[in-house]
Amino acid sequence: MNEKRDVEGLYNRYRQVPLYLIGMFCLMTVFMYFVGIGAGVIATIFTAVYGAVSIVVFLRMNALSRDRYVEFAMEHGKMQKELIKEFPVPYALLDEDGKVVWVNDEFSGITETSKRKLMKLNIVQVFEEVTEESLPYQEEVTEGEIAFNGREYRYEIRRVQVNKVEPAMEETDAQPGEAGTDGDGADEQKKETKASHGGSRHHGKTDTFLAFYMFDVTVVNQLAQENHDQKLVAGLIYIDNYDEIFESLEEVRHSLLVALVDRKINKYMANVDAIVKSLEKDKYMFVMPQKYLDQLKENKFALLDEVKAINIGNDLPLTLSISLGTDYKSFIENFEAARSAMELALGRGGDQAVIKSADRITYFGGKSQGTEKSTRVKARVKTLAFKELLETKEKVIIMAHKNPDMDAFGSGIGIYKMVTALGKTAHIVVNEVSSAISPIYGNFTSSNSYPADMIINNDQALSLVDDDTVVVVTDVNNPTLTECEELLAYAKSIVVFDHHRQTKDVIANATLSYIEPFASSACEMIAEMLQYMDEKIKLRPTEADAMYAGILIDTDNFLSKTGVRTFEAAAFLKRSGADVMRVRKxxxxDIETYRQKAEGVSHAEMVLDAFAISIITPGDGPESPVVLTAKIANEMLNIAGVRASFVIAQMGADVKISARAIDDVNVQIIMERMGGGGHANIAAAQFENAKAEDIKKELVELLNEMYKEGDI
Incomplete structure (x- = not known):
């Protein structure tokens, strides 16, 4: 409106230019009299004629132009009104509270509601998707999506400021009707009135409305969905235990088993319009349209269970790992994501499907404990690769997870022995000595057989790291859980040894990674590597004790997740000088901890007649609360009928769950759903600012849900 008034004033000044010139001519006439009387008279006559003509023309043109303005404005306003009314885009005008003030024909037609009825409603009553929070404030514009009568719309709401224009008409001598009843008479009256007052006077009152637009995006969304559905998803299928299965199966049945597996895979993939190609004897690649991915998720990759049901005399069930990459910009990126997801699936023990998209990783299956690998080929290959890497470096810094347990410390000692045997300098990062390692920690710090800088803290480690340093991470593969995460950012070469199942948070850019989820402990893995490292390496009894204790603690005295290779590693440590009785002592x-453990077991409650849950509040004592909860959970597994145990400890404002399993229950996937993780039969989760009773309720609900879904 301000711009309109500026243009109108500019035009008025333009029309008044001739009037301004009259004054100039008058001034010029005065000067002409100084020149001569005759010249002055001529100038006076010219100025008088020019002035009279200019005034007459100005008055006549002023009245005529205003008539034209009024006529044009009325026609223009009528045209705009008709255009908005018949505008093909649904349009509504709302007040600041969202009440419908006016709608066009298209809006009324789409909503199938009369204009009169619409103007009695609020916009939030017309469309459920539009809420009061959707209405814009100040100058902002809000957008959203609406689904209405089988169509999809994108709506836009913006604020509109309207200045009210009120003509102030004063009384004139002519009363209504005196100028005649014809249209010309009425026009004459309006002309005189407007001319006498110089037009309308603007008042400063402003109204605010909300303009509501709707754009039909049904076709666009359909095309976008079709494009998304036709995108290709890359996938891989690996047989986890191919060699172990065929070793236990008669040779004449090998071809039959291969044919059955091929048939199961191809039949399952044919249902989702996938193309399957065999890459190797135990590896397959497939591509499928994106639209069938939800179907695979819905049946939770039933192929995993179908293949496990194959039995033609094989002693072990056949298991698969399936990986898919999706939602990346190109098919090549999808395939790379599938390869990465397969590494993750195998690192978690196999028998599961992993979907890796651009923004998340999803797991399916993983209910079995996995098949122990009888071959040591992988251990030998990783050992030789580690030895070659050490030959190019001078320093090694070893670290495990925060609050190291006996497995972390014992495996660190084993790696320290390997490194020093090659003549390299090694250090172990330990910031806090917990009760879990205190019984054996002093054997190394108080002995003259080891240098004073054998064990260092974070600050010392950061000052030592350089381009010629290898950082070895043991008993953990999550960077946020390491003793010094900052050390990983400075290290050029990183090596990871761990037996825990991998999660999406892994140590990136590791030069060498040896993740063996089938191993009972990190000490078992390092004991095997020691045998391949150098035949001349001889462990001291204290070193053998530390590694033996790591295996003993992690297997709960060889009762949990113990395989043939576990006993072989223990036998090697026994030959190296480990004393079973010394470690046990x-x-x-202590008696107080034993009482707390007994009390924790006495509070156990059964859920679904298979899961024992206990809540404890650890008291004062030499045993750390973390170790105490683990011991109670292990003790509850001795109760008949218990498939898994959960101990919930209230530790100040935080709560910790320690989970253990003795049957085919995978407690890792249970703890992952609660934000934790771990191993198939040893897992945990931690919650900040929580109450034990609330966590117990959440756990019980989760167990019931997973039991109904068949996940446990």
Whole structure:
């Protein structure tokens, strides 16, 4: 409106230019009299004629132009009104509270509601998707999506400021009707009135409305969905235990088993319009349209269970790992994501499907404990690769997870022995000595057989790291859980040894990674590597004790996740000087801790007649609360009928769950759903600012849900 008034004033000044010139001519006439009387008279006559003509023309043109303005404005306004009314885009005008003030024909037609009825409603009553929070404030514009009568719309709401224009008409001598009843008379009256007042006077009052637009995006969304559905998803299928299965199966049945597996895979993939190609004897690649991915998720990759049901005399069930890459910009990126997801699936023990998209990783299956690998080929290959890497470096810094347990410390000692045997300098990062390692920690710090800088803290480690340093991470593969995460950012070469199942948070850019989820402990893995490292390496009894204790603690005295290779590693450590009785004496429980453990077991409650849950509040004592909860959970597994145990500890404002399993229950996937993780039969989760009773309720609900879904 301000711009309109500026243009109108500019035009008025333009029309008044001739009037301004009259004054100039008058001034010029005065000067002409100084020149001569005759010249002055001529100038006076010219100025008088020019002035009279200019005034007459100005008055006549002023009245005529205003008539034209009024006529044009009325026609223009009528045209705009008709255009908005018949505008093909649904349009509504709302007040600031969202009440419908006016709608066009298209809006009324789409909503199938009369204009009169619409103007009695609020916009939030017309469309459920539009809420009061959707209405814009100040100058902002809000957008959203609406689904209405089988169509999809994108709506836009913007604020509109309207200045009210009120003509102030004063009384004139002519009363209505005196100028005649014809249209010309009425026009004459309006002309005189407007001319006498110089037009309308603007008042400063402003109204605010909300303009509501709707754009039909049904076709666009359909095309976008079709394009999304036709995108290709890359996938891989690996047989986890191919060699172990065929070793236990008669040779004449090998071809039959291969044919059955091929048939199961091809039949399952044919249902989702996938193309399957065999890459190797135990590896397949497939591509499928994106639209069938939800179907695979819905049946939770039933192929995993179908293949496990194949039995033609094989002692072990056949298991698969399936990986898919999706939602990346190109098919090549999808395939790379599938390869990465397969590494993750195998690192988690196999028998599961992993979907890796651009923004998340989803797991399916993983209910079985996995098949122990009888071959040591992988251990030998990783050992030789580690030895070659060490030959190019001078320093090694070893670290495990925060609050190291006996497995973390024992495996660190084993790696320290490997490194020093090659003549390299090694250090172990330990910031806090917990009760879990205190019985054996002093054997190294108080002995003259080891240098004073054998064990260092974070600050010392950061000052030592350089381009000629290898950082070895043991018993953990999550960077946020390491003793010094900052050390990983400075290290050029990183090596990871771990037996825990991988999650989406892994140590990136590791030069060498040896993740073996089938191993009972990190100490078992390092004991195997020691045998391939150098035949001349001889462990000291204290070193053998530390590694033996790591296996003993992680297997709960060889009762949990113990395989043939576990006993072989223990036998090697026994030959190296480990004393079983000495280790047992080191890790005996004091009477107060034993009472707390007994109390924790006495509070156990059964859920679904298969899961034992206990809540404890650890008291004062030499045993750390973390170790105490683990011991109680292990003890509850001795109760008949218990498939898995959960101990919930209230530790100040935080809550920790320690989970253990003795049957085919995978407690890792249970803890992952609660934000934790771990191993198939040893897992945990931690919650900040929580109450134990609330966490117990959440756990019980989760167990019931997973039990109904068949996940446990």
């Amino acid at each position: 080191m890790f005996r429980t």
